[in-house]
Amino acid sequence: MGNGARERRSAESHTQGGAKDKRDDVEKKDFSYFCIQSRWGVTKHLGGRRATERLVELCAFTADSKVLEIGCGVGITACYLAKEVGCSLTSVDLSEQMIAWAKKRATREGVADRITFQVGDAQNLPFSDETFDAVISESVTAFAPDKPKAVNEYLRVLKPGGRVGLTEASWVKTPPPAELVEFLSHSMEGAEFLEPEGWRALLDRGGFTDLGSEVSHLTARSQLASDLNGQSWRDVADRFRAMGAFIRQYLTDADLRRYAKTLMPSRRTMRSFFTYFGYGIYTGRKAQ
Ligand SMILES: C[S@@+](CC[C@H](N)C(=O)[O-])C[C@H]1O[C@@H](n2cnc3c(N)ncnc32)[C@H](O)[C@@H]1O
Structure with missing residues (x-):
């Protein structure tokens, strides 16, 4: 909100x-999802660094590519791309606080001069038509209230022949239990997750061609591994710092404890989580 x-x-x-x-x-x-994340400076996407590496492969980035990243959060992928691919990079996020964290991270990692960070909304991008060779986004489009509008924007700012790549949480078994849908939407800013066909259809209707999708199921272990893979000791320290801050506030703030109680899912919902919830990497191309 x-x-x-x-x-x-x-x-x-x-x-x-x-x-x-x-x-x-x-x-x-x-205590909303993004407010807590932006207060303590942590963001993530399902699949972690491995999913990012695969996204880069599928979108065929080179050092010459002009790339737009939408919903950069605290800038983990932006810094990785600046260091490992060396492409020209613009990263936007709806939240000023996230952009501030991302700039801080880029300075710390010595790549601040290689990334343009700015506030921007996926549904109304502050760029001219046909500006970028690739548009990527990791765990963002699910949060856009008007997904078709966002996808139209991705197409608009791409050059002809440019590629889009989205890593998005997905219902890997359908239909998901209503209680699980409600729990995830309630705890994650009203996010609406689609099944893989839904994400593909969104890109298809948005005018993209050469559609591709790679869907992954999750387990508790793979999720933990994806949270940690490719992370530097500083990233891990950041997460511990954020977790510590959260626990401190939880212990001292009755309002936070009350709020957390309203989010608590039933055991049945917890058990169904990994059966139904996974992620996919969805790609497409703008016609020449
Ligand atoms: C789950 S986080 C993922 C962040 C980052 N991509 C990562 O993998 O760490 C989602 C991010 O999308 C941003 N966001 C949400 N809605 C957005 C929108 N309409 N336009 C741009 N950014 C948005 C949030 O502020 C948040 O930083």
Whole structure:
């Protein structure tokens, strides 16, 4: 929820009073998924570094490519691409705080002069038509309320023949249990995950050709491994720092504990997680 909407909701609640006031007081602190991530400077996508490497292969990047990354979060992939591929890179994110973390990371990793970071919305990209050779995005389009609009934007800013590559969480078995859908959407900013055919259809309807998809199932072990692979000791330290900050706040902030309780899934939902939830890498090309 954006600040404006939050403030509006909060103002409405004061006219209604009672339990709603209390709920909005908790929300005012904002424990939402992205707020927590941007406060403590951690983001991730399913598949981790290995999925990024595969995305780079499928999109056939070279050092000469002009690449746009959408929803860069704290800049892990941007820094990796600047170092390992050396392509010209522009990375955008909806959140100013994420961009600030990403700039800090790029400075720390000595690649700040090779990446342009700026605030930008996937659904309304601040670039002219036919600017980039490739557009990539990892775990972002699921959060866009208007996915077709976002995909139209990806097509618009690509040069003819340019490639798009999206790594997105996907329902690898369908239909997923309603409770699991509700739990993930509620805990992750209203994200809407699609099944692989849905992601392909989105690119197809958006005008992309040469569609490709590679779908991966997850296990608890593969998810942990994907969180850690390709991470430097500093990345791991960042995660521990964020986890420590979260635990400290959890122990001292009753509102956070109350909020976390509202997210708690049932055991049945937890057990169904890896059966239904995985990710895919979806690619396409803009016609010449
Ligand atoms: C799950 S995180 C993934 C971040 C990064 N790609 C990574 O793999 O670490 C999603 C990111 O997308 C950003 N985001 C969400 N909606 C967006 C939109 N409409 N346009 C641009 N960025 C968006 C969020 O601020 C967040 O940084």
